[in-house]
Structures are given as C-alpha cells and as structure tokens.
Amino acid sequence: MTIFASHRMVRATPPHAEAMEPDSEFSRILLALTIGLIFGIGAYAVGLPLPWMLGPMIGNTCAAMLRMPVRAPAGLRPFVIPVIGVMLGSGVTAEVFGLLGSWVLTLLLLPVFLACAAGLSFLVYRRIGGYDPVSAYYAAMPGGLNEMMLLGAEAGGDERRIALAHAARILIVITFVALFFGLILGVSSNGTGASTWVALDAISLSDYIILGACAVIGAWGGKRLRLPAAPVFGPLILSGATHILGWVTVAPPTLFIIAAQITIGTIIGTRFVGATFAEIRRDLLLATMSSLAMLCVAVGFAEIIALQSGIPLSQAFLAYSPGGLAEMSLLALALEQDITYVSIMHVIRITLVIAAAPLVFAVLLKSHGK
Incomplete structure (x- = not known):
C-alpha cells in the first residue's frame, strides 16, 4: 500500500462493532445504493446542482443520522475508481500540452494556499471546536482522509474525530462547490458532463476492450510505479494517451458517469454510519465553518490566478477546492471543466499535504519544546 491510498472509504464505526452476516451486509449495501438512486433521481427532478452525487450524499447522510441499516458499498470502489480514471482520461487532448505554461502560477501558489487554508481550518477546530492540538492539526490538513487519520x-490524536472531520469536509466541500458553480458562477450542468446522452451501444466492442485495459493495467501499473492516487491516475494517463493517439474517440457512456457518481455519493454519505447524532451535528457544524474558510481562501487565490494567467475562475476555483481527488475530478467532469488541469492539481495537493504535514508537525513540536 502506498501513502496515496487516501480515497478509500473509511467508516466511523465503533471498534467494538460486531461483524455482520453476509446476507445482512448485502442487504444494507443494497439499501444504501437504493437510497442513493432514489435521492439521485429526486435531486435530478428538482434541478439540484450535480444531482447524481449530491442526492445520494444527502440521502445516505440522513439515513445514517436516522440509524437506518445502511452500509457503504466499499467493494465497488476498487472497480469504480479505475473507471473514473478512464472517464477522466477521455477529456485529455493534445491541446492540453500547449496550456502547461499557464499552469505555472497555479503550481507556485498552491503551497501558499495550503498553508493559509490549513491555518484557518486549524483555528476553527482548535479555538471553536476545542480539539486537542494534535487532532485539530490533522483534522485541518486538506489531504487524504486515511492518511491524515x-x-x-x-x-497521539483522536482517530475518530479526525476521520469524522475529513468525511464531513468532503461532504461539505462538494455541496458548497456545486452550489457555488450553479448559483454564483452560473455554470449549469445535467450532472453528467455531457450535453447529449451517450448510449451504451455508442461505443464499439474494441473501444470497450481498449478502455477496459486502460482501467485494469492503469490501476495495476500505477500501484507498481507508486504513482500518487494510482487507482485514478494510472487509468487516467493510459486513457488520455489512447484518446490523444485516436485509438478511442468517443465519450464514455452516460450511464457509467451516473453510476460512478451514485456510488461515490453513497460512500460519502455512509461514512457517518455508527456516529452518534451529537457527533454528526458537531462535526458537520465545525466542518461547515472550516470548509467555508478554506473555500473563501480558494476563491481569493482563484481570482489571482484568473487575472494573472487567464485560466477561467471556475477552473482555478475547482482546482483549489479541498475535496477528494476522485470526487473533485468527477465534479470537473460533470461541470464540463478542464479535467486534466483539475485532476493534476489535486494529485499535487494531496501529495504535498501527505509529504509535508508530518514534517511541519515535527517542527512545531520542537519549537514548542514538546
């Protein structure tokens, strides 16, 4: 396992929870996915931004708070994540290489943004939430959930508090980003990233074989090469290469995009299974304040990037929004933004946080004589 396995699902379940019978576990997973599908359809019907992810997130978060017998479809994640990478790679074009020069400012400002965002988030958890310094520090880091936990x-921090803080951050960030795009930036989307429906039979058998190979070989090769976020990044690279070379020229089927969003949204919502209502309420409140602080900083930095480099504000903001890699990349796809730019910035963000957080923590401990 590499240190970049940040996007595996972590449930906040009590350590003494008994193992469930296979039939019971399957029924709970099925219930969670059913709730996700129903709420996704409902969110789409009422015109909610990014309905196929927000709907399942909201539905399963409510189910967890109501103590309904739901369970995350964790077994689907190893299959869904490489598929997401393949879908993201389909948006890579040869023109991307001509834009690399305009990304320099984004890369240079990224460490400064992370320091500002994490600093404000730390103050929220430490001063307002009353967390101990260690738990507040790692709860505030905009990195991978598993790694920070x-x-x-x-x-020496509180593992449960840190896990809940990051689960709540991802939930809140995705919700606010979707609303920001829809209400502030006026970017509308049907939630699939495609203006027209792409049927399953719009892709030939050879296309399916090539893209399937990109998913399997990319995920396996990415882990062997120790790529950051290998299950997403490996398939993304191979899929992007096949599209640039013209081996595959069609967009992914719309049903695949919807299914991936429903699965991810369901997993995010069910992360709160096992937590008490008081814990969920408290962590959502703190995560809301922390996430809003980080997103306000993200807007400010995105404005600078947009003015200085010409990159659209919407893309710069999405690249700096502190959510999970798979989740934010899906947002980029669904909102028809530059997938490559957004995905690479999030890979670098998570890499920087995971690499730097322990080092900065050690320096802080030493400076305080602890």
Missing part, C-alpha cells in the same frame, strides 16, 4: 492517530 493514520498520521494523526500515530501522533
């Missing part, structure tokens, strides 16, 4: 627990 493990590093925080190793440093």
Whole structure:
C-alpha cells in the first residue's frame, strides 16, 4: 500500500462493532445504493446542482443520522475508481500540452494556499471546536482522509474525530462547490458532463476492450510505479494517451458517469454510519465553518490566478477546492471543466499535504519544546 491510498472509504464505526452476516451486509449495501438512486433521481427532478452525487450524499447522510441499516458499498470502489480514471482520461487532448505554461502560477501558489487554508481550518477546530492540538492539526490538513487519520492517530490524536472531520469536509466541500458553480458562477450542468446522452451501444466492442485495459493495467501499473492516487491516475494517463493517439474517440457512456457518481455519493454519505447524532451535528457544524474558510481562501487565490494567467475562475476555483481527488475530478467532469488541469492539481495537493504535514508537525513540536 502506498501513502496515496487516501480515497478509500473509511467508516466511523465503533471498534467494538460486531461483524455482520453476509446476507445482512448485502442487504444494507443494497439499501444504501437504493437510497442513493432514489435521492439521485429526486435531486435530478428538482434541478439540484450535480444531482447524481449530491442526492445520494444527502440521502445516505440522513439515513445514517436516522440509524437506518445502511452500509457503504466499499467493494465497488476498487472497480469504480479505475473507471473514473478512464472517464477522466477521455477529456485529455493534445491541446492540453500547449496550456502547461499557464499552469505555472497555479503550481507556485498552491503551497501558499495550503498553508493559509490549513491555518484557518486549524483555528476553527482548535479555538471553536476545542480539539486537542494534535487532532485539530490533522483534522485541518486538506489531504487524504486515511492518511491524515493514520498520521494523526500515530501522533497521539483522536482517530475518530479526525476521520469524522475529513468525511464531513468532503461532504461539505462538494455541496458548497456545486452550489457555488450553479448559483454564483452560473455554470449549469445535467450532472453528467455531457450535453447529449451517450448510449451504451455508442461505443464499439474494441473501444470497450481498449478502455477496459486502460482501467485494469492503469490501476495495476500505477500501484507498481507508486504513482500518487494510482487507482485514478494510472487509468487516467493510459486513457488520455489512447484518446490523444485516436485509438478511442468517443465519450464514455452516460450511464457509467451516473453510476460512478451514485456510488461515490453513497460512500460519502455512509461514512457517518455508527456516529452518534451529537457527533454528526458537531462535526458537520465545525466542518461547515472550516470548509467555508478554506473555500473563501480558494476563491481569493482563484481570482489571482484568473487575472494573472487567464485560466477561467471556475477552473482555478475547482482546482483549489479541498475535496477528494476522485470526487473533485468527477465534479470537473460533470461541470464540463478542464479535467486534466483539475485532476493534476489535486494529485499535487494531496501529495504535498501527505509529504509535508508530518514534517511541519515535527517542527512545531520542537519549537514548542514538546
């Protein structure tokens, strides 16, 4: 396992929870996916931004708070994540290489943004939430959920609090980003990233074989090469290469995009299974304040990037929004933004946070004589 496995699902379940019978576990997963599908359809019907992800997130978060017997479809994630990488790679074009020069400012400002965003988030968890310094520090880091939870627990922090903080952050960030795009920037979307429906039979058998190989080989090769976020990034690279070379020229079927969003939204919502209502309410409140602070900083930095480099404000904002890689990349796809730009910036963000957080923490401990 590499340190970049940040996007695996982590449930906030009590350590003493008993193992469930296979039939019971399957029925709980099926219930969670059913709730996700129903709420996705409902969100689409009422015109909610990014309905196929927000709907399942909201539905399963409510189900978890109501103690309904739902369980995350964790077994689907190893299959869905490489498929997401393949879908993201379909948006890579040869023209992207001509835009690399305009990304320099985004890369240079990224560490400064992370320091500002994490600093404000730390103040929220420490001063307002009353978290101990270690838990507040690792809860505030906009990195991978699993990595921050493990590093925080190793440093003596509250593992459960850190896990809930990051689960709540991802939930809140995705919700606010979708609303920001729809209500502030006026970017509308049907939630699939395609203006027209792409049927399953719009792709030939050879296309399916090539893209399937990109998913399998990309995920396996990415792990062997220790690429950051390998299950997404490996398939993305191979899929992008096949599209640039013209081996595949069609967009992914719309049903695949919808299914991926429903699965991810369901997993995010069910992360709160096992937590008490008081914990969920408290962590959502703190995560809302923390996420709003980070998103306000993201808007400010995005404005600078947009003015200085000509990159659209919407894309710069999405690249700096502190959500998960798979989730934010899906947002880029659904909102028809530059997938390559957004995905690469999030890969670098997570890499920087995971690499730098323990080092900065050690320096802070030493400076305080602890």
